[in-house]
Amino acid sequence: TPLQATFADGKFTLQADSGMLFFKRSDEADGVGFVHRSLEGDGSIMAKVTKFDDFHVWGGAGVMLRDENKPLGLYMCAMLETVHVKDQPDQHPIAASIRMRRQVSNEGFRVQRPDQVKLPVWLKIERQGQTFRSSYSPDGKEWKLLKEMEIPMGPKISAGLTAWNRYGKTKFGTVVFDDVQVRKAP
């Protein structure tokens, strides 16, 4: 199973052993699992990530707003990834970044320079009309914008959590999301 998910004590634990959320070519299907609920109209998803262990440099995890739960659905994902530092090959710091698919027929997009972060870190995506804003925070109060982008999603979408670990053949990548909040705008 590419993704396993459990819920206990108010926390979601996701274990990913394969999959890949594509970003370079948006006509390639994602191979990911998604733990989701519905969100109609404007709103947001926010979660506090307290654990991000054993993810390969091509692995990642985060919160996602997604138009359709099928391989080529439009999405924005505010995520953590393990990055490779050129001068420090043994160091694999965690960074906050995004991936998204704006159109099935076009090139995808990602933040070119992800920001290095330390756990815990809060991730958030807000939707207002067709505008999607991904942010992260070290304390749940002060937010730093990762990306704001227009994505033509329908009125009823899914909000949730995802994780993937493309080359994690020997180990699961484990991520814990605490205090997950999906809110519909008033």
Added chain:
Amino acid sequence: ADPFASRSVVAGWTLSHFG
């Protein structure tokens, strides 16, 4: 069981696989 089938994680939350 089909590992790609959707299943409930906790009330209101569903795990789906696609791709």
